[in-house]
Amino acid sequence: MNTRKRLAAMLAAGQAPAKHVAADIASMANPACVIGPDQRCEHALVDQELNRRLYVYEQRVRGRFNAINDTLKVISSLQHERDFVARAQNLARECLGYELPQGLLDDAWVTGLDLRALQAHCVFRSFKESVDQAEQDQAPWRERMTLDAGFFQSCGFHTVDISPCADGRLQGLLPFVFRFAPNDAVYVKAYAGAMFDVESDVADWTHRELDRLSGGIPGGEEANYLKVAVYHYSTSNPCQQGCAFHASNDLHAVEHALGRLNELRDAVENTFGRGAAPAILMIGMDTDTDALRIHVPDASGVVNAHRYVDSAALYRATLGQSRDAARASIEAAVSAAEQAEGWGHGMGACQPGMRRLILALLEANLSQIEYVIQHHAGRYTVIGHDEELICAGEATTHVQLRNMYYYAHLDTVEEGAADMDVGIKIFTGLNLRHGLAVPVLVHFHYSSRVPGSRDRAIQRCRRVKSAIAARYPQLDAGGQLYCQMAVSDLHGGERLGFIEDEVDNHGH
Numbered sequence: 079m080n081t082r083k084r085l086a087a088m089l090a091a092g093q094a095p096a097k098h099v100a101a102d103i104a105s106m107a108n109p110a111c112v113i114g115p116d117q118r119c120e121h122a123l124v125d126q127e128l129n130r131r132l133y134v135y136e137q138r139v140r141g142r143f144n145a146i147n148d149t150l151k152v153i154s155s156l157q158h159e160r161d162f163v164a165r166a167q168n169l170a171r172e173c174l175g176y177e178l179p180q181g182l183l184d185d186a187w188v189t190g191l192d193l194r195a196l197q198a199h200c201v202f203r204s205f206k207e208s209v210d211q212a213e214q215d216q217a218p219w220r221e222r223m224t225l226d227a228g229f230f231q232s233c234g235f236h237t238v239d240i241s242p243c244a245d246g247r248l249q250g251l252l253p254f255v256f257r258f259a260p261n262d263a264v265y266v267k268a269y270a271g272a273m274f275d276v277e278s279d280v281a282d283w284t285h286r287e288l289d290r291l292s293g294g295i296p297g298g299e300e301a302n303y304l305k306v307a308v309y310h311y312s313t314s315n316p317c318q319q320g321c322a323f324h325a326s327n328d329l330h331a332v333e334h335a336l337g338r339l340n341e342l343r344d345a346v347e348n349t350f351g352r353g354a355a356p357a358i359l360m361i362g363m364d365t366d367t368d369a370l371r372i373h374v375p376d377a378s379g380v381v382n383a384h385r386y387v388d389s390a391a392l393y394r395a396t397l398g399q400s401r402d403a404a405r406a407s408i409e410a411a412v413s414a415a416e417q418a419e420g421w422g423h424g425m426g427a428c429q430p431g432m433r434r435l436i437l438a439l440l441e442a443n444l445s446q447i448e449y450v451i452q453h454h455a456g457r458y459t460v461i462g463h464d465e466e467l468i469c470a471g472e473a474t475t476h477v478q479l480r481n482m483y484y485y486a487h488l489d490t491v492e493e494g495a496a497d498m499d500v501g502i503k504i505f506t507g508l509n510l511r512h513g514l515a516v517p518v519l520v521h522f523h524y525s526s527r528v529p530g531s532r533d534r535a536i537q538r539c540r541r542v543k544s545a546i547a548a549r550y551p552q553l554d555a556g557g558q559l560y561c562q563m564a565v566s567d568l569h570g571g572e573r574l575g576f577i578e579d580e581v582d583n584h585g586h
């Protein structure tokens with residue numbers, strides 16, 4: 079019997095795969111898809127059309143970054159030509175879609191072209207292009223996604239508040255891994271190690287409750303708030319490529335995410351009374367394959383570290399089944415988890431709405447598993463960091479793609495110093511080693527409804543920017559650190575508006 083059949087048989091019999099089978103799978107290049115040479119990995123429940131549209135989107139966004147180095151190489155080769163500036167700008171417009179800063183081109187014939195500065199500038203501009211074009215770029219897949227605000231309502235949730243780890247590999251979480259359409263009911267706030275801030279979450283919960291009670295959320299009367307924590311692990315290199323915040327200790331990552339979720343429930347219950355607590359859900363993500371472990375809550379909403387359904391195992395077990403049979407298998411796997419004995423034991427089956435959400439999420443994730451099979455041979459070639467820039471301050475959520483940027487969540491540099499140091503360490507390998515600078519986007523939100531808010535956000539950017547320069551003086555003095563400040567309106571007016579320095583652009 080081949081591995082897939084063996085697994086399917088085990089799953090059907092409700093057994094966990096034996097250790098040696100699990101090890102076999104972990105060592106495979108294409109772990110989700112174990113089939114014979116003449117078979118294809120095409121699962122009946124996968125939305126091929128959606129996968130195609132997401133791939134076009136991914137190619138478009140990555141293309142804006144991939145073109146930078148080649149374009150700059152050509153421009154560099156022209157720097158001593160008589161009509162250099164005009165030719166360079168033509169090339170930039172044609173290949174990158176924007177112009178380069180005139181000042182960096184004008185003096186090239188004397189001082190040589192500052193390619194490091196240009197490269198950093200282009201990274202920021204390409205990122206801004208991707209934010210500005212987000213509506214148009216994303217329209218084709220947005221319209222095809224079914225897990226939207228209406229669907230969450232039908233599961234009994236008026237708000238889905240998600241805190242993944244800030245690791246860049248989780249940035250494609252919503253559209254790719256979860257297949258959630260961006261909508262007003264979904265919020266994402268990433269934290270290192272998924273260690274979200276309980277006080278700030280109680281504040282978010284209170285805001286949404288106020289909205290709901292004042293009739294601001296259509297159909298929200300009977301619905302609840304759902305908090306989701308997403309930890310991550312690496313099946314092919316668990317000790318090196320797991321969650322850096324938890325030193326790649328998976329158990330640690332799980333227990334801490336669960337700890338925070340329970341603290342949030344306690345905080346709301348202790349403050350607003352019994353029964354007020356939000357529903358909670360914990361999900362693990364394999365950053366090598368984008369597969370999920372969904373921890374199935376019991377009847378009273380209690381989440382257990384040992385009670386989960388693994389979508390990679392489901393994909394393998396149901397490949398080749400009809401749509402109906404595969405759906406029945408997914409339901410059976412959730413039921414099996416609900417009836418788990420031992421460490422995973424829970425008190426009763428999970429709430430119907432929560433169950434509906436879990437089933438939909440497991441099914442949606444099969445499409446992503448197949449996406450990774452089709453475009454990345456089942457497991458990402460770069461299983462670690464490969465980000466384009468560091469985003470410090472508050473994250474912008476308009477572009478959601480794996481490894482787009484490393485995110486250092488910070489209000490002040492003192493507080494976020496550890497996150498920032500990790501970012502600089504990552505970019506020492508990614509950029510400095512190749513002679514490139516570290517591009518840091520310093521970004522904060524403001525509310526256009528609050529007088530003076532934008533100015534305060536700009537002041538915050540300036541403070542954080544100079545604190546970053548002060549923390550890494552050698553990089554800054556050596557032209558190896560470029561900071562671009564930007565602010566966005568919470569109400570959608572201004573998106574990533576670049577703020578220029580009062581003195582010059584280079585942070586000196």
Ligand SMILES: [Zn+2]
Nearest residue numbers: 243245271321
């Ligand atoms: Zn992490």
